[in-house]
Amino acid sequence: MPLFEYICKKCGHRFEALVFxxxxxxxxxxxxxxxxxxxxxxxxxxSSKGGASSGSGISCGISSSGGGG
Numbered sequence: 001m002p003l004f005e006y007i008c009k010k011c012g013h014r015f016e017a018l019v020f021x022x023x024x025x026x027x028x029x030x031x032x033x034x035x036x037x038x039x040x041x042x043x044x045x046x047s048s049k050g051g052a053s054s055g056s057g058i059s060c061g062i063s064s065s066g067g068g069g
Contacts, residue, residue: 005038014038 007014008027017025026033 006035007038008032009034009036 002019003016004019005014005016006025006027008030010032011027011030013027013029015028019025024033025035027035
């Protein structure tokens with residue numbers, strides 16, 4: 001059961017929907033079926049330093065301080 005993001009072309013509402021088989025979802029706001037599938041952003045966020053983080057708080061142990069042994 002893949003989870004897809006959609007943007008309604010009629011009202012602009014952005015939403016996620018579980019898609020079963022070839023069924024086309026409808027906008028939960030205006031009930032239109034004129035939708036555009038959006039690119040999913042997943043659960044990855046970018047830090048202000050340009051790296052990516054899963055938000056889990058787990059570190060890879062690499063330090064940018066340069067003071068390694």
